Amino acid sequence: MESTTPSTPPLVTLRNVSKRFANGTLALQGMTLDIGEHDFISFLGPSGCGKSTALRLIAGLTRLSSGDMHWSGANTGKTQSDRDLGFVFQEPTLMPWAKVFDNVWLPLKLAGMSRDAAAPVVQQVLEMVGLSRFADVYPRELSGGMKMRVSIARALVTHPRLLLMDEPFAALDEMTRIKLNNDLLAIWREHRFSVVFVTHSVYESVYLSNRIVVMAARPGRVIDEIRIDEPYPRGEEFRTSSRYNAHCTAVSQSLHGALHGLDIDH
């Protein structure tokens, strides 16, 4: 479990991190992980495997019960600075009373940046997600995919070093999902932040990530880490290649081991 670039220290280090809820459920048991600079890591597993819990722990939205979490250098359980982090939820989670611009401005506004000062940055990230012409509309006027783009723009507006995404495309149709996958990869490659991406789709995780963390439920834990050593950019030719299929098969087998507690090949 090394990061992609061993020369630089990992962005976030988790050592034997566990989370037990107040009702006694062990949501996550002994997770150890290094999130490297410019990693694209997928957390893959069935529901109840603690992948969302792990994401919320990294975001500082919930406290860890035991173990250790470091943010490159700083040794607190919190993020080094709130600006280092972007979070994308499963739902677009936009404020319906605010226009697209104001939704994307929010993180900067909460940090005390005026509308005028934020405007160029907001415009820039809206352009990044292909919505520069939609700054002045309300979320309800947008399609599901476009709302998700706004949500991604909001997460990127602070230029975070780490983008956390909790099944962001699960509710979208296949065509929109593929388009957003490609656009996300392009943005990630250009801006060189790290991504932790929670998903239950084997295909999505193989297509996007350089590392897949396979998880199992009851208790939620990591059972495998699989590297997808395929070059970026990845496009349609990768999605239809035999190598892609081979990766998907390998990840599926690892995941099925997680589901049944045994290896289906034997």
Place this chain on the structure above:
Amino acid sequence: MASTSITEPVALADANADAVPSEAALRAHEDKLRRRESMLRIVAPVVIIAALLLLWEWTVRANNIPHYILPAPSLILRTLFDNWDSLSSALWFTIKLTLLALGAAIVGGVLLAIAFALFKWVEIGLFPIAVILQVTPIIAIAPLILIYVSNTTAALLLCAWIVAFFPILSNTVIGLKSADSNLRDLFQLYKASPWQTFRYLLAPSALPYFMAGLKIAGGLSLIGAVVAEFTAGTAGKETGLASRILESSFRTEIPMMFAALLLVSLLGIVIFIVFAALSRLVLGHWHESEMRRER
């Protein structure tokens, strides 16, 4: 080759024009439908009310019903104009009482709701008292209030306030708690201050609920004002529409009772229309409840 490239688009455009009406024509058609609907919304109730009034007028005249049993609408209107001086001052007093009570209910209800949402123990301690005030019929408390509060106007105001503040309180409390939990997480993630969270997340989330409470409280404050004045009788320096109704009932001036009643109803209707319009103005651009649906 050249000739086809010129004629083809023209032919296509013609075909399009035949198959589907232009956007402008569609919009004009939609406008016409919308105008027709809004006309219907005004015309239909007016026609029905006018028909009922005519039927009433005809019944009274045809059967020679004496005015001390059932006055005709024409007589009620005449009474209204003849006694406009006394009725208008009563109307003004009732309006004042209603609006003051409503204003106090908004301030009290919203402040209490914020306290409830911020401090759990305030809600646990005070909510039962708010419920007791709400479930006890105002008409049963009003005599006590009139005894303990020496200033009649203040006592009336207190009665109307008790009736009106509860829907604002309970709706605003629900509204403040209804903020999306992911958005709450987002505000926590970006280290929003309590004031920022209130200003940019909780208050806008609560607004639709508050507006719904306001619509109810508007009508209730009028009811509270009228009921309280009924209980107070015709005491006090200034008197409102309820006193006019009481007086005329003592003197069996039935047309006067109807005239005062008409003003009470009209006042209630105006309050309803104003708050419905206010709600549309505030929420119309984003909240489902006030959005025009496409069909």
